Amino acid sequence: MYKLTIEEKTYSCQPDETVLDALLRGNVNISYACKKGTCHSCMVRSPDTVPPEAAQAGLKNTLKKRNHFLACLCHPEQDMVIKLPDQSEFYTEGTVVVNEMLNRNTLLLIIAFKDAFEFNAGQFVNLQRADGLTRSYSIANTPQESNTLEFHIRRLPGGRFSEWLHDEIKAGDTIAVSEPRGHCFYLPEKSEQGILLVGTGTGLAPLAGILTDALAQGHSGPIYLFHGSREVEDLYRIDEMRQLAEQHQNFHYIPCISSNHVPAGFSHGRANEVALATLTDLKGWRVFLCGHPEMVNQMKKMTFLKGAASADIYADAFLVTPT
Amino acid sequence: MSKTLYERIGGEPAVNAAVDIFYRKVLNDPRINRFFDNVDMEKQAAKQKAFLTMAFGGPHSYTGQDMRTGHAHLVKMGLNDSHFDAVVEDLGATLVELNVPQELINEVVAICEPTRNDVLGR
Structure with missing residues (x-):
């Protein structure tokens, strides 16, 4: 029998019980639906212990790396500290x-x-x-x-x-x-894989981090960054990105302007549209999308239709909190 | 005891192999893709996986009522028999592409058929 700890409280998990069953028995308010690993409703995290492999079946690699797991598939192999998705943060x-x-x-x-x-x-x-x-x-x-x-x-x-x-x-x-959150990040595997980064506005922020990380970890496949905004004045880090592209043969930087005033050296059009016109086959590519929610949603679908596997598409949509 | 369809077809790995191919066919199918215009890709992928698990005779917890509630907004958009047939056809084509033997494909189609009336809200 193992101990499950959520904040200050502990629950016991019987040998034949899953984490989900044990928590439900303990009246923990945890969301769940299918109870067999399909719906991912009961995904939780164990910050300090690597969950059993079987409890991570079907999860994205970046979620696995952060010790996310499905409570309904988890038969603990040791005591676990568990964080529910909505739990208050440190x-x-x-x-x-x-x-x-x-x-x-x-x-x-x-x-x-x-x-x-x-x-x-x-x-x-x-x-x-x-x-x-x-x-x-x-x-x-x-x-x-x-x-x-x-x-x-x-x-x-x-x-x-x-x-x-x-x-x-x-x-x-x-x-x-x-604490840091989200599963939109680079993992140093399949270093020959193509990487597509598409961002609008400050969507460049996470993409710049991912790009720096991939280059530092020796990613050898082609990396394309499409950064877009309406006017050139709303782009930034243009010279830095151009310099990076000169230093790394496999990195390609395409700044995009959607209004009609397009200076030399910039592509005309929305970043997502320019990206899709430039890269016509994304089979085997890893895709990172960040920025305007509509662009992100549309691109998730379009990159998938162009061949990227759903497990290889990572996205962060900016949700603006109403004021 | 003879093996279940789900075991013969290859279980969860088979579902994982089929889900991207199947969903790509559906989104590319002009007969039905308008029903998927505003869906969230990630949530939809999980639903497709649940659907394939059911269609392959695997463990699932769908009830007829779930099918009705889940598709009611699509029925309002005009979902009818021809769309149901298109989905089943795309599923069959997916399995052909994965070299699943025809007799197993027939069994999958036979599992889908009884859900027709619930899906179409009749």
């Missing part, structure tokens, strides 16, 4: 060390921590103001860079949190940062 205090503009409406925010902050490039965190106001932002750097997190913050008209970050926060201020 926040760490960080200090703002850089706040400067990347373009006319995007702020570069770098937050430093006393100790190493563990994450995978491409994940996101929740930032929290002292009064409890909380928003999710993607991390734009990689864990190799000295205990800091980098964020790209677009000013949303009337957005309470982004306006606060843009107008009030300054170097030296502290801010609470949640």
